[in-house]
Amino acid sequence: MLLRLAYLAVTNAFTVLRLLPTSNRDKDVEILALRHQITVLERQLGKDKVRFDASDRAFLAALLHRLPRDVLRRVRLLVRPDTVLRWHRDLLTRRHAAVSRPKRPGRPRTVHSVRTLVLRLARENPSWGYRQLHGELLVLGIKVAASTVWEILQDAGNDPAPERAASTWADFLHSQADALLACDFLETVTLTGARMYVFAVIEHTSRRIHILGATPHPTTAWVAQAAKHLVMDLEDTGSRARYTIRDRDGKFPEMFDTVLADAASTSCSAASACRA
Structure with missing residues (x-):
């Protein structure tokens, strides 16, 4: 022609x-x-x-x-x-x-930053399928199709729909490490034979240990004051902890949980206690 x-x-x-x-x-x-x-x-x-x-x-x-x-x-x-x-x-x-006419057929490739984010979420949450990842992207304001998330996982060699398993404490602690504290009383005996109770708190994400004091008689007033010291220490270090794990020891009065709950209502440095 x-x-x-x-x-x-x-x-x-x-x-x-x-x-x-x-x-x-x-x-x-x-x-x-x-x-x-x-x-x-x-x-x-x-x-x-x-x-x-x-x-x-x-x-x-x-x-x-x-x-x-x-x-x-x-x-x-x-x-x-x-x-x-x-x-x-x-x-x-x-x-x-x-x-x-486009130089290459089909839909344009997904933005590289979106692909990187999908793979990161899948790596940090191995039990999530493509539906959960798609919902998380929508929460973040990223609008992509669920089929696109499936293709990204499939191309990277990840299972788009892994079998759902019951969540374990290990999985929970791993995913929420930066928001967790654990506290307990350590019992020790001094050289004079006196029995002392040391109140210690550990941050899961940094393994930083806070020694809030030692006393032979952990009374309600003493434990509540130690909780206040804990809140101030967390605010000074800029900790993002929101949950405190402790056992059902009677040394923890209700005032302990109340102090942490009051601090959580005014700051994000501490939150209510979780009894193990």
Whole structure:
């Protein structure tokens, strides 16, 4: 088609050059002769239609589309003027479609940062399937399809839908390490034979140990005051702990939980206790 279109363009260019030295009278005579030949062809064809191939249509559309519609209607053509204009519109549509066609088929690849985030969430939460990961992305304001999350996990060699298992204390402690504290009383005997109770707290994420004091008699007032010291220490270090794990020892009065709960209502450094 391109070769034929180039041939038509060259031949018509030579035709235009040939007409330059001719007079207006000669041009008018040639135009009348061409019109008469078209009339003869139409009479011989009868009801049959003239068939134009793609290169003929492209050449006529490029040559005649700039003419005003009233002038185009006066030109003697084998097709209607509206047909020529439609050919030109189709030519522009195909050209635009060719330019706009994507270089690679299918949907565009997911943004690299989203893929990295999906794989990170899957690595930190191995029991989550693609549905849980998709819901977490929506909470974070990232709108992707659940099937996209499936494909990311599948391409990375991860199981998109792992079997659900009961959550264990080990899994909970691993995922919530930065929000957990553990406290207990350590019993020791001094050189004089006196029995002392040492109140110690450990941060799971940093393994930092807080020694809040030692006393032979851990009374309610003493334990409550130690809890207040714990809250102040956590605020000074910028700890993000929210849960305290302790046993059911009677040395922990209700005041201990109350102090931590009150601190949690005004700050994020500590929260209610969790009895193990």
